[in-house]
Amino acid sequence: MEQKLPNSAQCESPCEGLGNAVTRNNGQDILEPDAAFSASSESMSLVSNDNDPTLLEINDSAREGQTSQNSVRSADMANGTRRGSMIEDAEALKRARANSDETIQSEKLYLDQEAFPGKAVQQDYHMPDVITVRVQRDSASLQDVVVKIERPAYHKPFLGGFKNRITGVEFHNAGSQTIPKTPPDKGIQVFCRETQTFFEKNKPQQTKNTTSTQMTKIGLYVSNTTDKVISPGKYLTAEEYHKRRLEAVIVLQTYFRRWHAINVVQNLRELKRLRLAWEAQEELQRKQAKEEKLRREYERRLNPKTKEDFELLYHAVELWRQEETEKINRSLTGAERKAALCGLLEKEAQLIASIGRHKLNVDEENQQKAILHFLDKCAQPKRWKAYDGRITEMDTPHTLRARELFELYFSISMNGIPKEERIDVLLTLRRTVKEHECKLTQEIVELIDREVDLMSREVKECNLEGLRRRIRTLFLQYAKNPKFNPEVARILKVPPDPLKLYKTVHFCQSCKNHLMSTEFPVPARSRTIGRCRLCYKLGNEAQQRDTFFKYKLLLENLRKSEADYQDDAKIVFSIQHQDLQYMIETIWGCQSALSACSDLYDLVMVRWDKQYEWSPWNTILLTEDEADAHLKLCNPEKAYEATFIDGIKNKHIQAKTCFAQFPALASFLQRRDDEANANGFLIATPIPPVTQP
Numbered sequence: 001m002e003q004k005l006p007n008s009a010q011c012e013s014p015c016e017g018l019g020n021a022v023t024r025n026n027g028q029d030i031l032e033p034d035a036a037f038s039a040s041s042e043s044m045s046l047v048s049n050d051n052d053p054t055l056l057e058i059n060d061s062a063r064e065g066q067t068s069q070n071s072v073r074s075a076d077m078a079n080g081t082r083r084g085s086m087i088e089d090a091e092a093l094k095r096a097r098a099n100s101d102e103t104i105q106s107e108k109l110y111l112d113q114e115a116f117p118g119k120a121v122q123q124d125y126h127m128p129d130v131i132t133v134r135v136q137r138d139s140a141s142l143q144d145v146v147v148k149i150e151r152p153a154y155h156k157p158f159l160g161g162f163k164n165r166i167t168g169v170e171f172h173n174a175g176s177q178t179i180p181k182t183p184p185d186k187g188i189q190v191f192c193r194e195t196q197t198f199f200e201k202n203k204p205q206q207t208k209n210t211t212s213t214q215m216t217k218i219g220l221y222v223s224n225t226t227d228k229v230i231s232p233g234k235y236l237t238a239e240e241y242h243k244r245r246l247e248a249v250i251v252l253q254t255y256f257r258r259w260h261a262i263n264v265v266q267n268l269r270e271l272k273r274l275r276l277a278w279e280a281q282e283e284l285q286r287k288q289a290k291e292e293k294l295r296r297e298y299e300r301r302l303n304p305k306t307k308e309d310f311e312l313l314y315h316a317v318e319l320w321r322q323e324e325t326e327k328i329n330r331s332l333t334g335a336e337r338k339a340a341l342c343g344l345l346e347k348e349a350q351l352i353a354s355i356g357r358h359k360l361n362v363d364e365e366n367q368q369k370a371i372l373h374f375l376d377k378c379a380q381p382k383r384w385k386a387y388d389g390r391i392t393e394m395d396t397p398h399t400l401r402a403r404e405l406f407e408l409y410f411s412i413s414m415n416g417i418p419k420e421e422r423i424d425v426l427l428t429l430r431r432t433v434k435e436h437e438c439k440l441t442q443e444i445v446e447l448i449d450r451e452v453d454l455m456s457r458e459v460k461e462c463n464l465e466g467l468r469r470r471i472r473t474l475f476l477q478y479a480k481n482p483k484f485n486p487e488v489a490r491i492l493k494v495p496p497d498p499l500k501l502y503k504t505v506h507f508c509q510s511c512k513n514h515l516m517s518t519e520f521p522v523p524a525r526s527r528t529i530g531r532c533r534l535c536y537k538l539g540n541e542a543q544q545r546d547t548f549f550k551y552k553l554l555l556e557n558l559r560k561s562e563a564d565y566q567d568d569a570k571i572v573f574s575i576q577h578q579d580l581q582y583m584i585e586t587i588w589g590c591q592s593a594l595s596a597c598s599d600l601y602d603l604v605m606v607r608w609d610k611q612y613e614w615s616p617w618n619t620i621l622l623t624e625d626e627a628d629a630h631l632k633l634c635n636p637e638k639a640y641e642a643t644f645i646d647g648i649k650n651k652h653i654q655a656k657t658c659f660a661q662f663p664a665l666a667s668f669l670q671r672r673d674d675e676a677n678a679n680g681f682l683i684a685t686p687i688p689p690v691t692q693p
Contacts, residue, residue, distance in 0.1 A: 293601055305362055308549040317351050318545035375479060378487040379403035402487040405479045408432060412472055419455055426452055436484055444474045510535035523578040550600040551581045558605050562614050569613040587651050588621040597623050606631060616655035620648060
């Protein structure tokens, strides 16, 4: 307990105990409960008697401390501390404090009884910074001790205390004078634990249950029919108990692991079943696709309609001739061999003649379809796409005129129509061509009049077939003339102005014709412009009889895949199918680089490094499944073995050497070599000089 004094001097209170203050009044104990803190930190209530010599000495000491207050305060401020210094003996100071407290308390009680009975007298007192305390060292000597008062820089917490009901003096519970250490600032806002955590405390309680029992005795019978006899069993030790629990846990784990293993096996079995089903489906689809290809190829050989179909026929004839020649050379000699070869030559000539006759019929049908497609294309309205994605169509006078001519040509080309309808069509055609007076229209009008006259004389239609063909031919010339059909000017291959032909017309050394530059195939390995497409096709049918359908299909798939990258690839659209054939046959050996598959229908060409555009020196020949897996690789240099990579790079070097002479590819090749030298992982190959065609 301490009295609330600025100097923290402890005095004995007239009351004792925790939570209550006990005071004495006229020899009687007075108990008063705790009182709230009301006095300031620098004030207290004292009652002193100047007549008492002890009090006079203490007061004199206080006055002396008051006079020396300024000097000591200045020294204390200079040193930057307010720490009180207590010197001399601590035990003597304690005895002096006890005697002083008893004297002050007795004087206070004396004044309370005589001067102010029943009421405490309080005066405002301000404790100086320095006080002098006289301490009795022994029975004959006294010593003055200078005490500096330390005032705390912080507000001390109130820990409770007591108040004397008579004097009104408050006594507070002692508190530490040490300044609490400030925790370091962690940079985050923290909260008190007591404000966030709710502490729970469980305390079991057992309620009393009062029961009574009744036993059999003399004069009292208690029935025992419902009683049960309980006999103690075998005592179970802790070791046996835990052992039994362990055995039960092992049994449970055994059954659980068995259940888990069954589930794992079932899942694996289901995955295997799905995988096998998928593989079977893929194999079935692959087999069906192959059968469909063979069926289409067989159908194309039976009923050829396109150039590729006739190439297949000539190629089949050549394979048959080579097989028969090999058989004859292996089995026959001398005159018999010559006779067999002559017979083989006659059969080959018959086959080629039959193919030629069929080709003439197909060419006529295809020509008629091409004419109708040409006129229908001229009759199409103008179309453009709006901002909202809708297609807008508009008919112009030129498109309406082209549509009228297309309908007339389609009507006069129909066979088996009634005579009256035929005459109406011819009269409509006559009125249409009579709009323009020229030699061509006059001839058409004369032929129309002749056919109408012959039809009126009941001439058979088979005899009129030649006349009708002449009318169709002349009317087609009429419809292709830009003067009569202005819409054909934008579709005709030959422009009306002959001056535009000087730079785009080349001379064919084989057929001695001047043709457009588009009629000349220019492979990447050629140095000059050679034969036209027609002469090249005739030479192939007469000598090599090769088929280019597979290579054209490979090139078409390659161009589609390169267009999907959308990186402005150019090289793949510059090479021809002859170049691709040379690459596949000479450089890659007509087989996959990984699995050595030789079926060209299953092979595709893809990029070796997908970061660069396709080129003959950045490609690889694989099957479709292998190509899908290859394109998923980020860096093929790390995915394949060094031996395989060296083989691929050797093929790339061969392609560079072969295609470097093509002017359109030389710039790409040089740019790729520069990039490779900058990266430092490829060696540039020498480029041969380029010869312009």
